[in-house]
Every structure is written in C-alpha cells, then in structure tokens.
Amino acid sequence: MSLGPYASFIVTSYLATALVVALLTAWIAIDYLNQKRRQRELEDSGVVRRSGRSATEP
Amino acid sequence: MTLIDLANPSSFLSLTARLLPVLAAATTILLLVGLYLSAAAPDDYQQGATVKIMFIHVPNAWLSMFVWAVMTTAALGTLVWRHPLADVAAKTAAPIGASFTFLALVTGSLWGRPMWGTYWEWDARMTSVLILLLMYLGLMTLWRAVEDPSRAARAVAVLTLVGAINLPIIKFSVDWWNTLHQPASVLRMGGPTLDRTFLIPLLVMASGFTLLFVTLHVAAMRNEILRRRVRALQMMQARASSSDVSAASPASQPA
Numbered sequence: 001m002s003l004g005p006y007a008s009f010i011v012t013s014y015l016a017t018a019l020v021v022a023l024l025t026a027w028i029a030i031d032y033l034n035q036k037r038r039q040r041e042l043e044d045s046g047v048v049r050r051s052g053r054s055a056t057e058p
Numbered sequence: 059m060t061l062i063d064l065a066n067p068s069s070f071l072s073l074t075a076r077l078l079p080v081l082a083a084a085t086t087i088l089l090l091v092g093l094y095l096s097a098a099a100p101d102d103y104q105q106g107a108t109v110k111i112m113f114i115h116v117p118n119a120w121l122s123m124f125v126w127a128v129m130t131t132a133a134l135g136t137l138v139w140r141h142p143l144a145d146v147a148a149k150t151a152a153p154i155g156a157s158f159t160f161l162a163l164v165t166g167s168l169w170g171r172p173m174w175g176t177y178w179e180w181d182a183r184m185t186s187v188l189i190l191l192l193m194y195l196g197l198m199t200l201w202r203a204v205e206d207p208s209r210a211a212r213a214v215a216v217l218t219l220v221g222a223i224n225l226p227i228i229k230f231s232v233d234w235w236n237t238l239h240q241p242a243s244v245l246r247m248g249g250p251t252l253d254r255t256f257l258i259p260l261l262v263m264a265s266g267f268t269l270l271f272v273t274l275h276v277a278a279m280r281n282e283i284l285r286r287r288v289r290a291l292q293m294m295q296a297r298a299s300s301s302d303v304s305a306a307s308p309a310s311q312p313a
Contacts, residue, residue: 002107003110004108006108006172009108009172010110012168013111013114013164013169017118017161020157020161024153024154024157028281029277031281032277032280032284035281035284035285035288036284038288039287039288042291047291047292047295047298
C-alpha cells in the first residue's frame with residue numbers, strides 16, 4: 001500500500017485519532033479503578049450506604 | 059428489564075457489568091474490519107491516497123454532532139422527566155464529544171492542507187465546528203464550577219438545549235454559505251453520491267466509532283454513578299465524625 005507524497009498527513013491523522021482514543025479509554029479505566037478503591041476504603045472504615053448494597057450488586 | 063428499571067442506578071450498574079465486555083469486543087472487531095477496508099480502498103482519481111483521511115475524519119465529525127444530540131435528549135430528560143440518570147448521561151458525554159470534535163478539526167486540517175493548500179480557513183463549516191468545541195469545553199467547565207450536581211445539571215441542560223441550534227447550522231452550512239467544503243454526499247435526499255468502494259469502508263468506520271462512543275459513554279456513566287456514591291459516603295462519614303466531636307465536647311454537655 002503506497003500512500004503517495006502526502007503519507008505524513010495520512011499517518012498523522014490516524015496516529016492522532018489513535019492517541020486521543022487511547023487517552024480517553026485510559027482516563028475512563030483509571031477513573032473506574034480510583035472510584036472503586038475510594039468506595040472500598042470508605043466501606044472498610046465502616047461507612048455503609050443506607051440501602052446496604054454494594055455498587056455492583058443488582 | 060424495562061426502561062423504567064434503568065432509572066435505578068443500581069440496575070444500570072448491574073446492566074453495564076454484563077454489557078461492557080460485549081460492547082468492547084464488538085467495537086474492536088468493527089474498528090479492525092473498518093481499518094482493513096480503509097487500507098484496502100483504492101486511491102481517489104483526484105485526491106489520491108489522502109481520501110483515506112476521510113475514513114476517520116467523517117466519523118469524528120459525525121460523532122461531534124451526534125454526541126451533542128445525545129446530550130440534548132439527556133437535557134430534556136433532566137428538565138422535563140427528571141430522570142435520575144439523565145444528568146449523569148449529559149455530564150459524561152461532554153468530554154467524549156469534545157474529544158471527537160477536536161479530532162474532527164485536527165484530521166480536517168490535515169486533510170485540508172494537501173487538498174486546499176491551507177490547514178485552516180474561517181469558513182462556515184470549520185468555524186461552526188470550532189464553536190461546537192468551545193461549547194463542549196464551556197459545559198465541562200460549568201459542571202466543575204457549580205458544586206451542587208443538581209443545580210449544575212439544570213444550568214447545563216438549559217445551555218445544552220440552547221447550543222443545539224448550532225447542529226443544523228453545522229449540517230447546512232455548506233448549503234447556506236459559500237465554503238471550501240463540498241455539499242453533503244452521504245446523508246442527503248436521493249441517496250449517497252459516494253462510490254461504493256469508498257462508501258462501505260466509511261459506513262463500517264462510522265458504525266465502529268459510534269459503537270466506540272456508546273462503549274466509552276456507558277463506562278463513563280458507570281464511573282459517575284460510583285463517584286456520586288463515594289461523595290455520599292464521604293458526606294455520611296463527615297456527618298458521623300462531626301456528631302462524635304459534638305457529643306465528646308464538654309461545651310455540648312448539659313451543666
């Protein structure tokens with residue numbers, strides 16, 4: 001596959017998209033781990049929601 | 059599970075635990091097929107290989123408007139139906155929509171330089187999309203500026219509805235004004251004018267990006283529900299410790 005004289009524009013477009021999507025995915029994944037950790041710490045210290053159910057419980 | 063069950067955050071969390079792996083797998087497969095079809099697509103007789111930028115620029119541009127449309131629906135959910143997950147959906151969609159809008163502008167500039175001879179021109183389409191990006195950033199700032207989530211949700215919902223007026227302006231800017239952009243060639247009366255060799259990879263990539271948005275949005279909504287639960291637990295902890303202090307303080311004891 002030859003990308004011709006404008007290969008740098010094409011490759012940069014795809015790399016920029018891949019980078020932003022990767023950053024967005026990583027940010028959401030890290031945020032999830034942080035929230036779960038903070039919730040676990042609070043519940044371990046004896047603070048429990050009134051419903052008494054954990055966040056992932058149906 | 060009915061739609062009304064989803065109004066319960068616990069039911070929603072339970073659903074996301076089952077849904078997210080399936081969504082992530084479907085997104086990955088669709089994007090890989092789309093990338094393969096994009097790489098295999100022939101060069102355009104005028105644009106050459108730069109037509110391959112279209113396969114990522116158009117899905118990003120489409121999602122920049124679609125995400126605002128999702129936020130507009132969520133804004134109605136907040137103001138009219140007071141759905142408990144509506145403001146969660148609106149808040150979490152904004153950064154994702156801003157990212158796709160940013161990418162639409164970047165990939166558009168990178169496509170414009172070899173085709174038009176310029177990275178940027180203040181024409182109606184590009185300017186209205188830049189305004190859309192600024193509106194996304196404004197809403198994200200407002201969410202952070204107002205401490206009470208329910209007050210922030212109502213203010214953001216009103217601004218989102220007002221901002222929705224930009225969507226038809228973006229869509230029809232190429233018809234209403236003289237711009238560097240070509241008129242619509244996919245979503246138009248009379249069907250697409252794009253050749254099938256380009257249309258099929260474009261539609262597969264657009265579907266893959268749409269599924270990517272759904273996956274990221276569901277995951278971000280799950281995080282926001284957890285964040286609100288953590289906040290509620292922290293407030294309960296603070297209340298408990300302040301009542302312990304007042305009970306132990308000699309000043310609060312009766313003489």
